[in-house]
Amino acid sequence: MAEPLLIGSAGLACLFALIALRVPIAYSMILVGGIGVSILNGPAIFMSQLKTLAYGQFSIYDLSVVPMFVLMGNIATRAELSGDLFRAANAWLGRMRGGVAMATIAACAGFGSVCGSSLATASTMGKIALPELKRYGYTGSLATGTVAAGGVLGILIPPSVVLVIYAIIVEANIVTMFKAALIPGLIAVVFFLIAIRIFVYVHPEAGPRGDPVSRQELISATLRLIPVLTIFGLVIGGIYFGFFNPTPAAAIGVFLVWAYGSARRLLGWQAMRDAILETARTSGMIYLILLGAEMMKIFMSRGGVPQAIAEWMVASGLSAMVILGILLLALILLGCLMDSLSMILLAIPFFWPVLVTINGGDYVSAEDAAYGMTSEDLKIWFGILALIVVELGLITPPVGMNVFVISALAKDVPMRDTFIGVIPFFGAEMVRIIVLLAFPAITLWLPSVLSG
Amino acid sequence: MKINPTISSLSIVLCWLIRSWALVGGLLLMIVVVINVVSNVGSAAWGKPFAGDFELTEIGVAVAAFCFLPYCQLTGSNVSADIFTAKASAQMITVMAFFGNLTAFVFSLLLLWRMYYGLLDQKSYDYTTTILQFPHWIAFIPILISLVLLAVAAFLNLTGVKANS
Numbered sequence: 210m211a212e213p214l215l216i217g218s219a220g221l222a223c224l225f226a227l228i229a230l231r232v233p234i235a236y237s238m239i240l241v242g243g244i245g246v247s248i249l250n251g252p253a254i255f256m257s258q259l260k261t262l263a264y265g266q267f268s269i270y271d272l273s274v275v276p277m278f279v280l281m282g283n284i285a286t287r288a289e290l291s292g293d294l295f296r297a298a299n300a301w302l303g304r305m306r307g308g309v310a311m312a313t314i315a316a317c318a319g320f321g322s323v324c325g326s327s328l329a330t331a332s333t334m335g336k337i338a339l340p341e342l343k344r345y346g347y348t349g350s351l352a353t354g355t356v357a358a359g360g361v362l363g364i365l366i367p368p369s370v371v372l373v374i375y376a377i378i379v380e381a382n383i384v385t386m387f388k389a390a391l392i393p394g395l396i397a398v399v400f401f402l403i404a405i406r407i408f409v410y411v412h413p414e415a416g417p418r419g420d421p422v423s424r425q426e427l428i429s430a431t432l433r434l435i436p437v438l439t440i441f442g443l444v445i446g447g448i449y450f451g452f453f454n455p456t457p458a459a460a461i462g463v464f465l466v467w468a469y470g471s472a473r474r475l476l477g478w479q480a481m482r483d484a485i486l487e488t489a490r491t492s493g494m495i496y497l498i499l500l501g502a503e504m505m506k507i508f509m510s511r512g513g514v515p516q517a518i519a520e521w522m523v524a525s526g527l528s529a530m531v532i533l534g535i536l537l538l539a540l541i542l543l544g545c546l547m548d549s550l551s552m553i554l555l556a557i558p559f560f561w562p563v564l565v566t567i568n569g570g571d572y573v574s575a576e577d578a579a580y581g582m583t584s585e586d587l588k589i590w591f592g593i594l595a596l597i598v599v600e601l602g603l604i605t606p607p608v609g610m611n612v613f614v615i616s617a618l619a620k621d622v623p624m625r626d627t628f629i630g631v632i633p634f635f636g637a638e639m640v641r642i643i644v645l646l647a648f649p650a651i652t653l654w655l656p657s658v659l660s661g
Numbered sequence: 662m663k664i665n666p667t668i669s670s671l672s673i674v675l676c677w678l679i680r681s682w683a684l685v686g687g688l689l690l691m692i693v694v695v696i697n698v699v700s701n702v703g704s705a706a707w708g709k710p711f712a713g714d715f716e717l718t719e720i721g722v723a724v725a726a727f728c729f730l731p732y733c734q735l736t737g738s739n740v741s742a743d744i745f746t747a748k749a750s751a752q753m754i755t756v757m758a759f760f761g762n763l764t765a766f767v768f769s770l771l772l773l774w775r776m777y778y779g780l781l782d783q784k785s786y787d788y789t790t791t792i793l794q795f796p797h798w799i800a801f802i803p804i805l806i807s808l809v810l811l812a813v814a815a816f817l818n819l820t821g822v823k824a825n826s
Contacts, residue, residue, distance in 0.1 A: 460697030485687030493733030
């Protein structure tokens, strides 16, 4: 009886060992999942599953939005939307103290609204904003810290690839998740702006005022925002108000970003080829991890591991909020070691059953639930919190991918300075997590209002 | 180690083939994009959506994703957690990379063998999509080609005979 559980736990240990030994995460999952299922179910059943498992997994309709968002982001990085965004934000904010850094944050948020990847947002905006920040005499750590932190805005502001993956794992409605992510994403923008304001109040020399702009320049810079706003409005507005499913909306987004870049004669054969090959690398990686995660899921649920962990957590007698805190802390720690997508795919299948069990099951009413909300709402609220904390790993040591990317762009700023520059934004993120934990309504309000 | 010129030029051809195959997948993805745009603009403009756009999206994206796998393998784009082995020796890292590529090689051949039978099943049971009656086994043909190329990519990585691209 307990034997499948033992094999499952041993499998989990093997998985972590393989990942630690630098075996690609997808193949670690495939190897452990495949062998584990063969042991528990017998090889014949697994061999028969393999005939259609990968095809079935790759042809899930909800997943088709992922390569499209990836392609949209890759075209957007080559269509020089980033320059227009930065100039417009800078025309409005630049003359304040610390204003060029604030403009960078605003532009990152804008770019995050057409690109679903934090790394791409950081590197694209970095190319535009870093030279400007330097020109205005911003200190190295504030400049690089701002761009590295601005990249994480991409994760919550739709479209976000990781958000789609989370929704598929917990079987949440993608559209609901997109709605829920908007306000927490905007709060991050506001908190980051406040963080810069406080920072330049304490260190006035770090972020001097930019040039004043004439009324004429302000208007012309603002008008150039129209294409980005149109694209975001059609894609995300179309999804929010139920005009399109996410996949057609993403297709329209790809088309519009392509049309914008082509009109500016930036998307020749070479640029499109590069955009497609980059999409191939990213999408191939995502789909292979999804296949591995599916095999792990079959193995783990056959071994009864997630249920055992859930029962054990419930039996521990810890309060619901403490357990939520522990899970989020675990995600922060694991997020420091791995990329966010692998992290979500690896951890959520274990964490989600724990939360549902503690909350009182799938069909508990909001009054009886441990978290004071239905499990359907808990799914949304926890998803937003989980995405925020795994992204923190992008700006914290030891892995801090965003910091690495920015350091590669700004060779004159030591990486240590960039990590220091990120600290105020890290503080802002902590405040945001506490606010969202304390007031679930911030996350749940928009989906409930727009659900009609 | 000296590499035989014939082997080296063969590997250049194979790398080119794998990259081109990824571009074919990208083209397929673009076609799916166009189908979705036409279908939705069409249904908004004259109330007539493209028949079967759902199933074309499912099959098109699935095949495109398979087409991407060999290129992803060849370029080493599959993420790994490098932090635990950041201080490992170069020799150790070579050994670990060998193991990763070996797993990819064996798995691609296993999947190729199983999905060949998958194709035969789909064909003998006449599985088709609901609206367009498109036979699923046809989608398996480019998928099997992708798996062959995935094995080739893993093999090129294993032998280290890789053209710089």
